Amino acid sequence: MRISTFWYCLKEGVKNICRNVWFSLASVATISACIFLFCLFFSIIVNIQHVVKNAEGTIGITVFFDEELSEEQIRELGTQIGEMPQISDMEFTSAQEAWESMKSDYFAGHEELAEGFADDNPLAGSASYQIFLRDITTQDQVVEALEQTPGVRQVNYSNSAAEGLSSFNAIIGILSFVIIGVLLAVSVFLISNTINVAASFRKNENEIMRYIGATNYMIRAPFVVEGLVIGLMGAVLPLIGMYFLYLRAVGYLAARFQIISRIFQFLPLSQIFPYMTAVAVLLGLGIGFFASFFTIRKHLKV
Amino acid sequence: MIEITNVYKTYDTGNKALRNINITIEDGEFVFIIGRSGSGKSTLLKLLLKEVEPTSGKIVVNDMNLGKMPRRYVPKYRRRLGVVFQDFRLLKDRNVYENVAFAQRVIGASPRKMRERVPSMLQMVGLSSKYKSFPQQLSGGEQQRVAIARALINRPEVLLADEPTGNLDHHNAIEIMKLLDKINRMGTTVIVVTHSNELVNLMRRRVITMDRGCIVSDEEGGAVHED
Numbered sequence: 001m002r003i004s005t006f007w008y009c010l011k012e013g014v015k016n017i018c019r020n021v022w023f024s025l026a027s028v029a030t031i032s033a034c035i036f037l038f039c040l041f042f043s044i045i046v047n048i049q050h051v052v053k054n055a056e057g058t059i060g061i062t063v064f065f066d067e068e069l070s071e072e073q074i075r076e077l078g079t080q081i082g083e084m085p086q087i088s089d090m091e092f093t094s095a096q097e098a099w100e101s102m103k104s105d106y107f108a109g110h111e112e113l114a115e116g117f118a119d120d121n122p123l124a125g126s127a128s129y130q131i132f133l134r135d136i137t138t139q140d141q142v143v144e145a146l147e148q149t150p151g152v153r154q155v156n157y158s159n160s161a162a163e164g165l166s167s168f169n170a171i172i173g174i175l176s177f178v179i180i181g182v183l184l185a186v187s188v189f190l191i192s193n194t195i196n197v198a199a200s201f202r203k204n205e206n207e208i209m210r211y212i213g214a215t216n217y218m219i220r221a222p223f224v225v226e227g228l229v230i231g232l233m234g235a236v237l238p239l240i241g242m243y244f245l246y247l248r249a250v251g252y253l254a255a256r257f258q259i260i261s262r263i264f265q266f267l268p269l270s271q272i273f274p275y276m277t278a279v280a281v282l283l284g285l286g287i288g289f290f291a292s293f294f295t296i297r298k299h300l301k302v
Numbered sequence: 303m304i305e306i307t308n309v310y311k312t313y314d315t316g317n318k319a320l321r322n323i324n325i326t327i328e329d330g331e332f333v334f335i336i337g338r339s340g341s342g343k344s345t346l347l348k349l350l351l352k353e354v355e356p357t358s359g360k361i362v363v364n365d366m367n368l369g370k371m372p373r374r375y376v377p378k379y380r381r382r383l384g385v386v387f388q389d390f391r392l393l394k395d396r397n398v399y400e401n402v403a404f405a406q407r408v409i410g411a412s413p414r415k416m417r418e419r420v421p422s423m424l425q426m427v428g429l430s431s432k433y434k435s436f437p438q439q440l441s442g443g444e445q446q447r448v449a450i451a452r453a454l455i456n457r458p459e460v461l462l463a464d465e466p467t468g469n470l471d472h473h474n475a476i477e478i479m480k481l482l483d484k485i486n487r488m489g490t491t492v493i494v495v496t497h498s499n500e501l502v503n504l505m506r507r508r509v510i511t512m513d514r515g516c517i518v519s520d521e522e523g524g525a526v527h528e529d
Contacts, residue, residue, distance in 0.1 A: 002412065207391070211385045213408075213409055
């Protein structure tokens with residue numbers, strides 16, 4: 001493609017927008033609204049997932065081993081278990097450490113009561129591994145594998161917490177999927193309408209182009225440019241709004257509701273904004289491209 | 303050369319627009335196609351433009367069999383034809399120069415080529431001085447000249463003119479016919495569909511007369527007499 005042809009298509013696309021400026025503005029406004037809502041949900045979802053992820057890191061599986069196994073044998077078993085891909089981290093607690101922990105938890109201030117067990121650790125044989133998973137949804141699978149491991153006596157885990165977090169994740173996923181789907185459909189419909197109006201404005205021009213021998217690509221290009229520009233504008237405007245809104249909202253919530261900020265650690269904007277920008281821009285361009293590309297197809301019949 | 307052999311065209315509505323059409327047009331010929339409304343003249347032009355397909359029969363234009371031509375080759379084929387319409391079909395938001403350059407631009411010609419060809423084409427149709435004018439500032443005859451310049455800028459082998467003088471007064475109609483004659487003498491095959499018997503008689507060229515989808519006469523240097 002010649003550079004002059006590229007600039008021509010770009011100029012014609014922009015001219016299309018200016019020619020029916022109100023339709024174009026309406027499309028930009030609607031896509032902006034859709035992408036703004038998307039950004040809002042995106043922020044909420046990634047923040048919730050961040051909390052869920054943090055929670056996943058604190059919910060562990062505790063594995064106890066057969067009493068006759070020595071600490072060395074248990075550590076060997078631990079190494080073997082640690083090779084499971086689902087496991088993100090493991091902590092070993094020896095029987096002595098377990099007893100020390102129990103003493104400090106339950107006999108604090110009354111250490112003399114624990115003296116009776118000085119030479120006879122009541123938790124002997126209670127050496128354990130605390131296992132943390134990469135993804136809480138794999139807990140059942142890991143527990144099953146652990147229970148079948150020779151030398152493992154008992155596996156303790158919190159099924160309800162895992163299920164709760166998993167279903168919460170799933171609900172968020174479905175909800176966001178549905179909302180984004182509806183927003184996409186609305187945006188595509190609106191751009192498609194705008195392109196239809198532009199095509200009717202250019203009907204005469206398109207006909208002449210066809211008779212002269214312009215390729216479909218050449219006829220289509222200005223409309224696709226129009227769709228892309230509308231999509232891009234529809235993405236950039238809400239991103240600017242979201243940038244300031246997020247900063248304000250996080251600052252406000254942290255200042256006004258300290259309890260929330262203790263439970264809920266907001267992700268810094270710098271961490272989510274690049275992803276949000278990439279997704280929003282791709283979404284805007286994608287909606288613009290596909291809506292214009294497919295809408296103009298019916299005007300290309302020769 | 304254009305060869306139309308045993309062509310029939312029936313539209314989906316059942317309207318039999320063309321029946322057993324056989325025409326051969328040599329390179330560099332000037333041919334009038336005349337006939338009443340609904341006689342099939344425009345359908346014939348549409349077939350040559352590959353805007354519609356024949357129901358049966360064969361159309362070959364400059365060794366290209368239109369029936370076997372894939373859709374993707376249609377734009378390239380159309381670059382070898384020039385088309386002029388009764389209603390000019392100029393772009394109202396562009397001046398004369400831009401209207402003519404438009405035909406070059408949409409086929410991806412280089413700006414250098416456009417700068418070379420557009421002024422010479424405007425000179426040929428006698429509109430050099432009006433290159434900055436917009437269509438609404440021109441007379442009907444001048445607008446048709448712009449349309450002819452646009453049709454010729456890509457140097458087509460065949461020029462198809464569908465009622466090119468239909469919207470013009472007598473004087474302008476004759477001027478346009480003279481221009482088409484000049485173009486023909488430069489080597490372009492010209493096919494003109496018209497209602498104007500007067501112009502046909504004036505030009506004394508080959509005349510194909512159509513009626514109800516059939517060719518009723520095909521005469522060299524023909525003249526038409528009012529019924």
